[in-house]
């Protein structure tokens with residue numbers, strides 16, 4: 001089945017199109033096989049969340065947009081799943097908030113780094129970082145800790161969708177402000193984040209962009225008020241409550 005063959009009125013249309021994008025990502029050497037497993041895990045949480053953006057995730061997306069607009073050097077970190085699912089949306093968000101895009105892989109190979117950078121360029125990216133690999137995240141073994149010295153290593157704010165918990169904690173220790181997009185509110189990475197967005201990356205990235213466009217003319221004081229008013233614990237608790245409520249709907 002291809003994405004275009006899925007009828008639009010199919011009740012699981014969005015989910016099936018998403019699966020197809022991940023499959024194609026694997027075929028193109030962009031997404032790792034582990035990415036398929038990660039997608040399955042994400043789908044289970046998304047199903048329990050009702051495959052919708054919770055109000056708490058929307059609030060988080062607005063706080064993320066404000067944080068990105070206030071940043072001196074924001075970087076959007078792209079892995080194999082993100083590249084397959086939201087390449088064009090990532091490029092658009094980076095343009096709107098003036099962020100760098102850096103390929104940063106859990107399973108880093110030169111082939112995948114190049115394939116992902118090419119894929120992002122095909123979707124409009126002008127500059128893609130990550131290939132220099134001349135910086136490091138201290139505390140991680142070599143491949144997983146490799147970043148660009150003028151990219152993630154120098155960033156003040158990093159967007160890390162579907163991030164591994166160890167790396168999220170290591171970036172936190174480096175003093176980075178982290179915006180994590182992850183469907184599992186119990187995962188270590190959203191729990192480490194300054195701004196956890198518990199939502200599917202396919203909904204969250206365009207939503208952050210929409211908020212950033214809406215806030216484009218806001219003053220720094222207004223943006224800071226949005227950031228200061230955001231409560232990460234409350235966002236995680238709301239997502240967990242939605243999942244538990246949904247799991248026990250039939251009780």
Ligand code: PTJ
Nearest residue numbers: 034035038041042079080105106107162182183184200201
């Ligand atoms: O491309 P690489 O080599 O960097 O590898 C990327 C993956 C995602 C394979 C790697 O980082 C990994 O194994 O991740 P985990 O530990 O499986 O964690 C993935 C997290 O993302 C889980 O908490 C999932 O619930 C969540 N997730 C999966 N799909 C989505 C998602 N969150 C948001 N949107 C999704 N579409």
